[in-house]
Amino acid sequence: DTAVSQTPKYLVTQMGNDKSIKCEQNLGHDTMYWYKQDSKKFLKIMFSYNNKELIINETVPNRFSPKSPDKAHLNLHINSLELGDSAVYFCASRSLGGANVLTFGAGSRLTVL
Amino acid sequence: QQQVKQSPQSLIVQKGGIPIINCAYENTAFDYFPWYQQFPGKGPALLIAIRPDVSEKKEGRFTISFNKSAKQFSLHIMDSQPGDSATYFCAASNAGTASKLTFGTGTRLQVTL
Numbered sequence: 001d002t003a004v005s006q007t008p009k010y011l012v013t014q015m016g017n018d019k020s021i022k023c024e025q026n027l028g029h030d031t032m033y034w035y036k037q038d039s040k041k042f043l044k045i046m047f048s049y050n051n052k053e054l055i056i057n058e059t060v061p062n063r064f065s066p067k068s069p070d071k072a073h074l075n076l077h078i079n080s081l082e083l084g085d086s087a088v089y090f091c092a093s094r095s096l097g098g099a100n101v102l103t104f105g106a107g108s109r110l111t112v113l
Numbered sequence: 114q115q116q117v118k119q120s121p122q123s124l125i126v127q128k129g130g131i132p133i134i135n136c137a138y139e140n141t142a143f144d145y146f147p148w149y150q151q152f153p154g155k156g157p158a159l160l161i162a163i164r165p166d167v168s169e170k171k172e173g174r175f176t177i178s179f180n181k182s183a184k185q186f187s188l189h190i191m192d193s194q195p196g197d198s199a200t201y202f203c204a205a206s207n208a209g210t211a212s213k214l215t216f217g218t219g220t221r222l223q224v225t226l
Binding site: 040043090106 | 151159200213215219221
């Protein structure tokens with residue numbers, strides 16, 4: 001009964017490839033996020049969707065494209081992967097109207113060779 | 114621009130000690146200040162949070178002290194245990210649908226026997 005689940009947990013790929021990470025939450029939350037955690041553990045927000053609508057889009061290269069087919073799912077597609085994309089990507093969700101409490105997934109570690 | 118500054122970067126204390134982690138923020142519109150705890154291989158999880166209308170909040174062995182005029186807040190862990198060894202992140206956000214959590218840079222805490 002995992003609240004926020006991400007797949008895959010590990011992803012190793014070559015530069016220039018395209019890859020996707022999937023996220024699903026079963027908490028009934030309205031808002032979902034993608035955060036990137038770099039090698040120094042710094043957590044930086046990338047995108048946020050509220051009920052399938054994009055509401056936050058930080059200065060992320062347009063090689064990154066989020067997609068939310070419904071409010072329980074938020075996927076991240078990355079084109080033309082670069083070495084600097086290597087990081088742990090966390091999906092999170094929160095309930096609208098409540099305190100800004102985020103529930104995070106376990107992360108997807110992306111390694112670009 | 115780092116809107117939430119956190120220190121120290123790492124901390125080692127003995128079992129029973131009281132580690133203190135400090136954070137400072139710049140945006141006076143922030144009105145919610147949580148602390149997240151992250152264990153290796155896991156996503157961050159909410160530990161404790163405070164709003165600026167109180168100066169202190171305690172939950173079990175964890176206490177947040179908040180100084181609105183100085184724009185600073187800190188986490189104290191009483192009677193620290195080896196199981197508290199983790200990375201701790203302070204964060205801040207303002208209200209609204211499009212609000213986002215801005216994280217500090219993290220403090221790696223190690224509690225030794």
